[in-house]
Amino acid sequence: MILEFMRDDHRACDHLLAEAENALADKKTNEAKELFESFYQATNHHFDMEEKELFLTFEKKTGMMGGPTQMMRYEHQQLRSLLESMRLALSENRNDDFFGIGESMMIMLQQHNMKEEQMLYPMIDRALESTAEVMIQTLKDMSR
Numbered sequence: 001m002i003l004e005f006m007r008d009d010h011r012a013c014d015h016l017l018a019e020a021e022n023a024l025a026d027k028k029t030n031e032a033k034e035l036f037e038s039f040y041q042a043t044n045h046h047f048d049m050e051e052k053e054l055f056l057t058f059e060k061k062t063g064m065m066g067g068p069t070q071m072m073r074y075e076h077q078q079l080r081s082l083l084e085s086m087r088l089a090l091s092e093n094r095n096d097d098f099f100g101i102g103e104s105m106m107i108m109l110q111q112h113n114m115k116e117e118q119m120l121y122p123m124i125d126r127a128l129e130s131t132a133e134v135m136i137q138t139l140k141d142m143s144r
């Protein structure tokens with residue numbers, strides 16, 4: 001199931017950010033920077049999997065171009081920009097900014113992920129039917 005695969009990936013990303021924030025709160029700056037970088041790469045990769053494969057295939061299959069996938073793409077743009085701001089703040093050791101932007105980013109990301117898990121992924125699973133497993137393999141094969 002697409003839902004299961006993508007939901008697991010949401011959780012893996014969340015976990016990396018929590019670890020990065022914990023490390024930074026413990027003043028383990030280098031570890032925090034490495035963990036944040038993993039989170040940053042994993043989250044951008046997740047958005048790429050959706051935009052370049054999953055949403056595109058769903059749109060082709062259903063003809064739904066201006067619906068939920070368009071809204072999710074727009075939210076990705078906003079999230080990507082917040083991720084850039086977090087990364088810059090961390091690289092300049094502006095930790096308060098990092099945590100502040102991180103809080104806004106996380107609220108937006110949680111709402112975004114919830115919409116995908118509750119609405120969009122189930123729609124995609126129904127649209128893809130038996131080809132869902134092939135799609136999951138394609139997503140796994142995408143290079144980071």
Ligand SMILES: [Fe+2]
Pocket residue numbers: 047050072076112116
């Ligand atoms: Fe998304």
Ligand SMILES: [Fe+2]
Pocket residue numbers: 006010046050113116
């Ligand atoms: Fe997602």
